[in-house]
Amino acid sequence: DGGITQSPKYLFRKEGQNVTLSCEQNLNHDAMYWYRQDPGQGLRLIYYSQIVNDFQKGDIAEGYSVSREKKESFPLTVTSAQKNPTAFYLCASNIGTGANVLTFGAGSRLTVL
Amino acid sequence: SQQGEEDPQALSIQEGENATMNCSYKTSINNLQWYRQNSGRGLVHLILIRSNEREKHSGRLRVTLDTSKKSSSLLITASRAADTASYFCATAPQGGSTLGRLYFGRGTQLTVWP
Numbered sequence: 001d002g003g004i005t006q007s008p009k010y011l012f013r014k015e016g017q018n019v020t021l022s023c024e025q026n027l028n029h030d031a032m033y034w035y036r037q038d039p040g041q042g043l044r045l046i047y048y049s050q051i052v053n054d055f056q057k058g059d060i061a062e063g064y065s066v067s068r069e070k071k072e073s074f075p076l077t078v079t080s081a082q083k084n085p086t087a088f089y090l091c092a093s094n095i096g097t098g099a100n101v102l103t104f105g106a107g108s109r110l111t112v113l
Numbered sequence: 114s115q116q117g118e119e120d121p122q123a124l125s126i127q128e129g130e131n132a133t134m135n136c137s138y139k140t141s142i143n144n145l146q147w148y149r150q151n152s153g154r155g156l157v158h159l160i161l162i163r164s165n166e167r168e169k170h171s172g173r174l175r176v177t178l179d180t181s182k183k184s185s186s187l188l189i190t191a192s193r194a195a196d197t198a199s200y201f202c203a204t205a206p207q208g209g210s211t212l213g214r215l216y217f218g219r220g221t222q223l224t225v226w227p
Contacts, residue, residue, distance in 0.1 A: 042116055042201065042217040090155055100205055101146065102215065104155035
């Protein structure tokens with residue numbers, strides 16, 4: 001079945017550590033996105049990529065980094081520079097043209113201890 | 114902010130009743146979408162309505178769009194306990210990227226009691 005796989009589902013990190021969240025899709029989608037969700041909040045865009053080897057900052061990119069070396073993969077690194085990293089992180093993708101309906105992964109919950 | 118804002122923030126109803134959620138937004142849009150999120154899970158796309166459409170149906174879902182008021186509503190008829198979830202509206206602004214840049218509201222938490 002086609003879909004988006006995020007791992008790990010739960011992650012604990014000590015302050016000062018970098019952590020990388022994995023996002024893999026087998027939908028042959030060109031565009032991929034990372035959103036952050038805080039309790040009772042909507043989704044805020046961190047980074048997005050429309051094509052391999054290219055990505056753009058979203059609304060809250062500070063303290064995060066990404067890469068897009070393969071079409072299927074769009075990992076997100078939460079660096080120690082991110083002041084409040086505890087959140088639910090959602091990866092999404094779409095075909096890159098047309099009506100821009102997003103397909104989401106199941107999410108990764110990061111907790112900083 | 115370009116975000117949509119849902120109203121109410123929380124809604125609690127009995128099975129069999131209808132649930133109505135509203136979304137207001139600030140900028141001109143290409144389309145508006147509704148997504149559902151079960152607790153601790155990813156979002157699932159429910160329905161999309163384009164700016165030149167006024168109403169759309171999908172199963173028990175009915176979406177309306179009033180671009181003059183910059184608002185949309187999602188109606189779930191004959192609600193079931195399984196409909197319990199958070200519902201988000203997302204707007205695709207006009208003139209922006211057509212490659213998935215959506216702006217999400219904070220969501221309505223719907224609870225349907227058996």
